[in-house]
Amino acid sequence: MRNEKPTILITNDDGVTAPGIAALIEVAKQFGRVVVVAPDAPQSGMGHAITIGKPLRLHPVHLFGEIEAYQCSGTPVDCVKLAVDKVLHKKPDFCFSGINHGSNSSINIIYSGTMSAAMEASIEKIPAIGFSYLDYSFDADFSLSQQVAAEVIHAMMHGKLPAKGLYNVNIPQIPIKKYKGIKVCRQANAKWKESFVERVDPHGKKYFWLTGEFQNLDKGKDTDVWALEHQYASVVPVQYDLTDYELLNAIQL
């Protein structure tokens, strides 16, 4: 570690006004100089979307006391790109995303704007962590999440969690006194079973709402879903080489 305070970029996908990002800023500012660039509106489920066909807006906001903060009209990934190129004019030392209101464990990582923002930072070789709390509600109690975030950030800043990595951290929705600690895990094999709700609008036309049921297909005790169901916070190290090497070696075309 250098002696000067590290620069920490904070973003999320629930938008700059979500309580989860305020909770994360409170933790992160103990570790360095925090700069916030987050979406100006909720962007849940945006995955790794970027904005190509329209321009982006960026406005300063005064929401977090002395902390330099901006809202951006784009996606979580846009926020990271814009922060590096136009706000910081350099790469931050760390990028933390969240705290998401809702789980990003297992297959949820694929759909998650929170984790995609952290992944975008990681593609830029910025040490990155996404934090998600299993409580979806707006007025969720983030105290356990903050405790876990502080623990994980401390581990990364002191070399116990390799800084070259990208991490998907999920925090169980349990009373603090039941919390058992952190487990390093693999991503559980799970999926959503879709069922769209069909309705008819006042003009007589059909529309559909996406709903679904989470299905864990994985019996392993080394997964993030298992850890979260057993009062642990889960930490999954993440990579973005999507090559299926097993299949690659098996194919003879």
Place this chain on the structure above:
Amino acid sequence: MRNEKPTILITNDDGVTAPGIAALIEVAKQFGRVVVVAPDAPQSGMGHAITIGKPLRLHPVHLFGEIEAYQCSGTPVDCVKLAVDKVLHKKPDFCFSGINHGSNSSINIIYSGTMSAAMEASIEKIPAIGFSYLDYSFDADFSLSQQVAAEVIHAMMHGKLPAKGLYNVNIPQIPIKKYKGIKVCRQANAKWKESFVERVDPHGKKYFWLTGEFQNLDKGKDTDVWALEHQYASVVPVQYDLTDYELLNAIQL
């Protein structure tokens, strides 16, 4: 293979009116019964985004002769979900996405709506392939792409390409006579170097356009970028377990 014709779901991210999807339908209908569910507007760069906060619309379109086709107001991933639940009322036997106008090789897969649609099908255990042609233009000549698509689909339907897999197929922008064949590859380690273009609107307010330069950081001759630069079509087998197992085994918390 069963004796009856397989059901093939076709989608894309450039929208139902893009020439690339028409080119893919022309190929796919030789292999089975084709049903099309595609976005009603371009959705490039949407990644694995899903639509949570607003309802979806689905309308039949008559664009491809006798082929059953729908346009959907959602993302490419929404299209696949809606097709399975509300159009086909079952899983199709195959899902093909594209032909995308532009490359989805290497890191582009992360941002790609085309590949995310195919991945969504794969999560549902539907054999899936995404096709992308390196020519971004609207009036691109898809004849080489169609030849490659026919070859890859034939390989999958006849067991040479394991049907359990998900594949990212990219086609080089070269004259057909220079085409050397298909190479099975890994995803190249590459990134985009962002540079936002800053402008001022007629009301005096700043806005930004995302632009960038593709940077291949990978010297390997076994990558998709290498294959495409050497007149091959690239086929990368893809998976969606993002766990970094190397790091997982190295962490001692």
